[in-house]
Amino acid sequence: MPTNFLFLEKPKARLKIRQNFYAYIFVLPAALVLGSFVLLPIVDAIFLSLHKVQLFGGIRYDFIGLHNFSYLIQDQQVGIAFRNTAQYVVMVVPTQTILALILAVTLNSAIWGQKLGLMTLFLPTVTSSTVLTLIFMWIYHPQGLLNHLLATIGLPTYNWLGDPGVALKGIMMMNIWSTAPLYMIIYLAALQSIPQMLYEAAELDGANIWEKFWHITIPHLRPVTFFVLAMGIIGTFQLFDQSYIFSGGTGGPNNATLTLVLLIYQAVFQNLQMGYGAAIACSLGLIIMVITYLHRLIFEDEKV
Amino acid sequence: MQIFQQKQLKVIAYIFLVIYAVITLIPFMWALSASFKPLGEIISQPANFLPHHPTLENYQQIFQRQPLFARWLGNSVVIATSITLLNLVFNSMAGYALSRLKFPGNRSCFFLILVILAVPLQITLIPTFLILKTLGWLNSYAGIIVPSMANATFIFMMRQFFCNFPRELEEAAALDGLSSLEIFPQIVLPLAQPALAAQAVLLFMGSWNNFLFPLMVLFDPEMFTLPLGLNSFKGEYISYWNYIMAAAMMLNLPILLIYALFNRYLIQGMTFVGNKE
Numbered sequence: 001m002p003t004n005f006l007f008l009e010k011p012k013a014r015l016k017i018r019q020n021f022y023a024y025i026f027v028l029p030a031a032l033v034l035g036s037f038v039l040l041p042i043v044d045a046i047f048l049s050l051h052k053v054q055l056f057g058g059i060r061y062d063f064i065g066l067h068n069f070s071y072l073i074q075d076q077q078v079g080i081a082f083r084n085t086a087q088y089v090v091m092v093v094p095t096q097t098i099l100a101l102i103l104a105v106t107l108n109s110a111i112w113g114q115k116l117g118l119m120t121l122f123l124p125t126v127t128s129s130t131v132l133t134l135i136f137m138w139i140y141h142p143q144g145l146l147n148h149l150l151a152t153i154g155l156p157t158y159n160w161l162g163d164p165g166v167a168l169k170g171i172m173m174m175n176i177w178s179t180a181p182l183y184m185i186i187y188l189a190a191l192q193s194i195p196q197m198l199y200e201a202a203e204l205d206g207a208n209i210w211e212k213f214w215h216i217t218i219p220h221l222r223p224v225t226f227f228v229l230a231m232g233i234i235g236t237f238q239l240f241d242q243s244y245i246f247s248g249g250t251g252g253p254n255n256a257t258l259t260l261v262l263l264i265y266q267a268v269f270q271n272l273q274m275g276y277g278a279a280i281a282c283s284l285g286l287i288i289m290v291i292t293y294l295h296r297l298i299f300e301d302e303k304v
Numbered sequence: 305m306q307i308f309q310q311k312q313l314k315v316i317a318y319i320f321l322v323i324y325a326v327i328t329l330i331p332f333m334w335a336l337s338a339s340f341k342p343l344g345e346i347i348s349q350p351a352n353f354l355p356h357h358p359t360l361e362n363y364q365q366i367f368q369r370q371p372l373f374a375r376w377l378g379n380s381v382v383i384a385t386s387i388t389l390l391n392l393v394f395n396s397m398a399g400y401a402l403s404r405l406k407f408p409g410n411r412s413c414f415f416l417i418l419v420i421l422a423v424p425l426q427i428t429l430i431p432t433f434l435i436l437k438t439l440g441w442l443n444s445y446a447g448i449i450v451p452s453m454a455n456a457t458f459i460f461m462m463r464q465f466f467c468n469f470p471r472e473l474e475e476a477a478a479l480d481g482l483s484s485l486e487i488f489p490q491i492v493l494p495l496a497q498p499a500l501a502a503q504a505v506l507l508f509m510g511s512w513n514n515f516l517f518p519l520m521v522l523f524d525p526e527m528f529t530l531p532l533g534l535n536s537f538k539g540e541y542i543s544y545w546n547y548i549m550a551a552a553m554m555l556n557l558p559i560l561l562i563y564a565l566f567n568r569y570l571i572q573g574m575t576f577v578g579n580k581e
Contacts, residue, residue, distance in 0.1 A: 018483075019405065019406070019407070019484070020407045020408065022405070022483060022484040022485055023401050023405035023406075023407035023410070023484070024407065025485070026397040026398060026400060026401035026405065026484070026488070027397070027398050027401045027402070027407075027413060029393075029394040029397065029398075029453070029454065030394045030395065030397065030398035030454035030459055031398070031413065033394065033450070033451070033453045033454040034416075034417075034420060034454055034456060036435065036451075037428070037432055037435070037450070037451035037452075038420050038425070038428055038456070039416065039419075039420065040431070040435070041427070041428035041429075041430075041431030041432050041435065042423055042427055042428060042431075044431035044434070044435075045427045045428065045430065045431050048430060048431060048434075059434070059438075102320075103321075103324065105317075106317040106318075106320050106321050107321060109313070109314060109317050110317065110318065110321060111314075113321075117321055117325060118571070119567060120325045120328055120329065121324065121325060121328055122563075122567070122570075122571075123328060123329070123332065123560075123563075124328060124331075126509060126559055126560070126563045126570070127332075127513075127556055127559065127560075128512065128513030128515070128531055128555065128556070128559065129513060129515055129531075130513070130515055130530075130531035130534050130535055130552075130555070131531075131534070131552045131555055131556045132331075134335075134534065134538060134548055134549070134552045135331050135332070135334070135335040135549070135552060136331065137538075138334070138335060138338060138545050138548070138549060139331060139334060141545070143347075145330075145334050177327070177328070177331075181328075182574065185571060185574045185575065186574060186575065189574075189575040208309070209309060209310060209313065234424060237424070238424065238426055240515075240516050241515040241516060244515075244516075244519075245515075245535055245538070248539065261426055261516070264426065264429065264430070265516075265519075265520070268429075268430055268433065268520070269520075274430055274434065277430050278427075278430045278431070281426050281427045281429065281430060282427060284424065284426060284427075285423060285424045285426065285427040288424045289422065289423070289424070292422075
């Protein structure tokens with residue numbers, strides 16, 4: 001009996017080993033890439049943030065504990081970059097989400113021209129940040145289109161690129177304009193997946209268009225809204241391209257467009273402070289994770 | 305009464321859409337118009353959308369003044385194409401294994417994917433830069449392509465795709481004696497075409513438009529991608545907005561073509577990403 005058992009078991013075990021071997025072949029390339037260029041760097045970032053990194057004459061790491069972090073709390077540049085970034089997130093995320101919802105609802109109610117509308121509105125989202133930023137620098141030029149339009153309707157004009165009071169607002173307007181259509185698509189798909197039956201049933205009960213919107217549409221869009229807000233928060237906290245191109249990498253005028261990611265870039269390439277840059281990056285990562293966690297809590301809480 | 309209300313709302317919706325479509329198009333039209341204007345007309349500045357003296361000179365000039373434009377275009381094509389193709393293969397292989405194949409470590413691999421999705425990737429920039437420096441891959445194609453060859457978001461997407469995918473064909477093929485190594489390219493990949501197409505469009509656009517990572521890795525003008533090249537061109541010709549706009553329009557052309565041809569897949573992909581949660 002036992003021999004018989006072994007005889008049955010053996011090829012099965014060999015098959016299992018072969019299957020595992022194939023599975024590892026499938027996973028290996030992605031595992032190598034993500035392991036060396038995502039997971040290892042995440043751990044490495046924490047390591048770096050606790051060290052002072054000397055780049056010349058071979059890389060040297062001097063352990064300095066939490067010194068980078070205690071320094072960054074007092075660093076005025078970090079304070080400015082944090083305020084700019086936070087202001088940007090608070091202004092852009094709600095505006096682009098509401099705009100995306102309005103666009104999706106109106107586009108969804110359109111009978112003809114839906115495809116054309118979608119194609120047109122989506123243009124800014126497929127265009128690269130570099131091209132968009134250059135186009136807007138031209139529009140924001142002191143003698144540019146925006147000032148021309150403002151002057152025509154009798155509003156005050158600004159030096160959009162050079163005035164610290166408005167430079168960041170210029171970037172905000174541009175990014176609301178260019179990202180709202182992205183979230184519009186996500187809302188549109190969600191709107192189209194709401195069963196039409198629900199609306200018909202509500203109509204039979206005599207619900208008007210607003211009642212249907214508040215009691216059917218809005219509750220169904222909850223999960224998507226959660227996602228859109230989360231993506232928006234993560235995306236806006238990482239503002240870099242537009243600030244860099246607008247200011248030529250300085251974050252000017254007068255630090256008005258300095259963001260946290262731009263500061264990380266400057267720490268590495270202008271000041272060669274790898275450890276300090278990593279400390280700012282880790283702090284930014286932590287802020288984003290805490291906020292997205294709180295965001296999830298709030299959404300789950302309301303569900304009950 | 306209600307019908308009347310609905311009609312009214314429809315009209316308001318259309319008016320709103322048309323106005324917003326115009327707001328969307330104006331910046332592009334304005335840039336396009338500047339790219340056909342001589343410098344004199346750009347500076348004198350009445351806001352005329354149609355150039356008085358339309359000219360192609362700006363487009364000729366940018367190639368004469370910056371001979372590297374063709375090189376940048378080539379770099380962008382090589383980099384974006386390689387990243388897209390390698391990702392398609394590696395992401396779908398990993399996604400397939402995670403959803404279909406039972407092996408020790410499957411669950412921990414999936415857990416690590418979720419961890420990566422939760423961590424903001426800006427954290428990895430400096431360490432990745434140092435790793436590339438150690439490998440001697442700074443300022444090279446490998447330095448840009450290799451770290452971007454696989455992507456956790458799309459592995460996750462492919463895993464979900466295969467989880468919702470009928471197994472019968474694969475099981476039949478397995479009964480015929482085919483191994484996973486044969487089933488995957490012969491049976492699974494052809495059936496996964498819609499998911500692959502959506503992924504390909506998103507990946508290509510993402511790497512074509514990427515700015516920060518190439519900015520950190522590539523510093524020799526010969527190695528620049530188009531966004532980097534365009535940014536440096538702007539630095540050199542800052543008051544020649546006619547040239548800058550012509551160059552910007554050139555950079556955008558390939559992506560607009562891809563968008564015109566494949567927008568269906570792009571929208572599918574976006575919708576999928578949106579339904580992830």
